[in-house]
Every structure is written in structure tokens, then in C-alpha cells.
Amino acid sequence: MKLIRIVGAGPNKRRFLSQSLVWLAMVPAAGGALAAPQQSAEHPAGVSPAQLAALAFPGWSDSAAGRVQTVTLPRLPGISRKPRSAWSEGARRVVAEPKLVIRVDATHLTLIAGLVPADEGSQRAVDHTTPMALAAYQFEQRNGAWKLAGRQGVFALRGFFGEASLRAVALSSQRQAVAVEYGSCWQGYCGTWLALYELDKGVARQQPALEMALSGINVDSNGDCVRRLQPLIKPHPQEPRVDDDRTAPESHDCYAVESNWTIEPARDLPGDFTIRYQGAISRADAHALAPSAIDQRQVLRYSGGKYRAISGFNPVPPI
Template sequence: MKTAIAALLSLPVLALAQVAAPQPEELMQLAFPKWSDEEGGRVVSIATSALTRGWDTRQGKQRKVLVVPRRVVRVAPERWLLLAAMTPVGDSGEPQVAHGTPLGLAAYTFKPGKDGWAVARRQEPFDLQGFEGRAEVDVVPLGAAAQAAQAVHARWGSCWQGHCVEVFALYALGADGVKPQPLLLQKIKGANVYSRPDCVERLRGLLPGLAAPDGARELLAPGKCYAIEGRWEIGAAGEGTSPSPLTLRFTGAISGASKLANAPAQRVEQSMTFEFRGGRYMPVSGSNPVPDA
């Protein structure tokens, strides 16, 4: 690894834009020279901020985190961006993660320097999202054109006492890094099938693959049951680097309830469409059928 880093640093600046994409671990070591991809080597110190206090109320100038590189993407002819994931650790280096602990989404932008790539901007983190210090992170195009804008895509979910939800967010990505305000933040999946012993029976006619719940059947007051899954897709419209329209498509089943009785299950097949306006995705039709947990 050190040999690879030395080779990267020795490249002439003019040749940097023509080399293959640097490896995530290589850029991680440029951001944190003492970082290494081994147990104990991934713990580093970052500046404390209002955002990091979303983990806890530490007031010092710095705090320790465990940082793992996720993805390298070219954001300009002579700029690369490294996406990384951060989780809080204690003074001893042990992770401090509970069910409600979000993952730190971090980004490091690199530009040519005197001796190779140099850090142009540190965003550590640019946002906190997820549960149990976990979230899927990737980079996606926001259009079909070769020059289409790119976005950071984060997706996370959790189950608690039979209530399950998955959420995704998109963040604008450019030569100066990641914009912390999400372009879009939406629930993409939700279910409460195992929060009530009667939900499987009520939804099974439309969702035959549901497994029977454990335990005896209880008499309960009327209540909602649902199991809904969604996916999102980018339309073909859009010009140049402008983000194309985005559509969420949902399928599943829901059984509502009044104060007196449960309602028959209904199939869910609907969509929600967004257009890019004023720097973010705005809803223009449809609605999200995933209930709040």
C-alpha cells in the first residue's frame, strides 16, 4: 500500500488527470496519513461540530471516529471525490453505536498539488443518516446523458417492535464536493406486518408470501396494517447536466381501520413524480403511500 501511495505522489501534476482512478484506501491515507485498513488503524480524529454533536454532546475541539472509505468518483477533469463512512468511537477506540445512532456521511475532494493529489475540501461529515451506524452509500447519475449530473445516494432502514421502514436521500455532487442539503429525502419501503398478530391474515390475500406470526392470536382494537415496497427511477428527459425528473413507484397492500372496525385490504399500486426546481427535487404529482411508523 505504501508503495502505491508513493507512486501516486510522485506523478507529475499534468499527468494526474490521465491516470486511472485512485483507490479509496490511497485517498484515505492522503486525508489521514496515519490511517490504515486494519483493526485499530481506522480510528482517526476530526473536528467537533454542531453536526457531530448529533452523535453525542461532546464539547471538545476534536473527537474520535472510525472511518471507512466507500467510493471514489471523478467530479471534474482534475478533481476526485472520496466518499467515506464514519461512526463515533469512545476515547478507548471502541465503537459507540446504538439503534438510533446515525452513520456519518463524509466526503473529501482532491485536486492536483505540488507533489500529487492534495485535499481541497474536507466534509467530515456532511450529514448524519441511518440507524445503528449503518447506511448504504453510492453515486448515481441523475439523467441518461453522458454529462448528466451525479448525486450521492444513501439508503438506510430499521425495524423496531414490528415496524419497519427504509428511507433514501440524494445529495448533489460537484467539483466543490457534496451539498449537505438533500435534493430529495423520501420513505421507499415500510411495513408493520409483525407489529400486530392479525396483520398477516388481513394482508395475505394480496400478499400470499407473508409468513405466519409467532405467538397466540390476541384480540386487539382496530388498527392499520400495511406492507409497501418502492423503487425510484430517473426519467429520460432533461438536458445537459440538468437533473431529469424522478419517479417513485410503489406496490404492496394496506388495510386501514376506523375506531370501530378494520377495513378490507387494498392493493397499493401508485407513483409519485418529482421535477428538479430551484436546486432540489419538488413533488409535482402523486403521493407517498408509506405511512409514518
């Protein structure tokens, strides 16, 4: 089962989407990005993410106080000019953590750091709507030592509560990308999403090559959803909701959809992105009937810097 942490309905609640989707009676397809762990602390190049972070951020150390840095945020979508916004343009105190090291070639590395706003001390200042800022720094090996070669800085905002999961993905024999997966729950509606950022000579492109919903589940949004999705999902205890008796079944769909995806690297151009969706859905206009099973595949092909669907479609309902 895929494992990605998502935020719960309340600001202090955490849970795993895999625990929600374990109610599905079907067996999910093998493989996919969500099952892959993030890169280990030690990089094959013989330098750790912490060592690179100390080169990218002056005075950085792997401690609560040492991770607090001041960075300059550029003008990007999601970054406001209002100083009191979670992310505002200009200088900002952040908690900086190394997330991923990618080997570009034998003598070049890229560090992807995750930044979240910092409070007056050394703690994270986040809420449900606060994304993680993704920043990239380039390194070159000279005379047997790694040196900072470029500061791209923040190139994207993704996630909730300042959290997102990152992994490196091979698109072809010469091209790589950073896959960013993140999720959230709100009032019984849960989802996970993917954004894929291609690297160009170690620099992350600001426009994602792909962004899409990976999963969606609203079993806990209404009291009748568990019943309506049986026998395709297994029953489970639900938290009582005050408005359950006043919510007409014809007013809402009930669904539980998850997915597994892969990219088959090609020799030159990026390979096809293939995703398989599985789950169940009970439409509002057919709430009295048996639920429909979802088991389908979608294929997206790379062209002009973007992945575009060439077959199938995404059945995850908008959340």
C-alpha cells in the same frame, strides 16, 4: 427483490427488508436504486478508496486500529453540544471507512467517508439511534499523482446503528449526487428511507435535494396483520406477541409497501425522479374487508435545489 440491510427489533438482531417484503405476492418493478451495489474497491481513476482515505486521514490504514481517527464535527442538525451524546460538536474519536469515490472530472475526485463513534479501543460505539456521519474530501490530480485538495468534512448524519448504503447518482450530464439509503425495524414496524445530496464541484450540499420514505411494513407489529393482508401477501410464521389478543383490529392499520425509483439524467438540469410503489394496506376502519392493493407512481421535478412532487403521492404510512 431489493436488498438493503436494516436493524431488527433488538440491538443485536439484523435482517434484510427484502426478506420481509418477499411476502408480497406481486412482482416488484424492475430497476431502482436499492438493487444497485456500492462502488467497487478499485476506482476507474486508478486509485482505490483506501489510498484516498490514507491521504484524507493522517495515519489511516485498513486495519481496526488504523481506521480510528480524530475528527472535528461542525455544528449541524443532529449534532449536540453535550459531550456524552452519540455525536457531539468538536473533536471526536471515530472509526473512519471509505464508502464511495466519485469522479468529478478528469482530474478531480471526491471521497465520501462513513464515520461512526469509536469506543476507548478500536471498536464502533453505536446503538440503534446512532446515525453514520457522512464526510467528503476532494482530490486533484497533479503531475500524475492524486493530492488532497479540500476537506469538507462531515456534511450529514444518516442511518441507524451507524449503517447506511451509499451510491453515486447522475442527475444530468454535468451534475451528480450521493444517494443515501438506510432502514430500521422497531417492535414490528420496518422502514427504509432515502436522502439525496447534490454535489457542487465535488462538494456535497448540506441540505438534501430530496428526503423521503421508500418502504414501510408493519406485518409483525400485530398478530392479525398477516391475515388482514391476504391474499396480497403470502403468510409467514410470526413471533408470538403478548398483547395480540388485547389489540383491537380497528385500532391499527396493517401495511406492506415497497418501491423502486429512477432518475432519468437530463442534459442540463437534473432529470425527473420517478418512484413506483407497490404493496397492500388494510385500513383500521375497514379491517373486516379485503385489503387494498397499492400500485402507483409518483414523479418529482427538480427546482431551486430541491425535488418537489408534480404528480402522485407517497403512500408509505408514517412510522
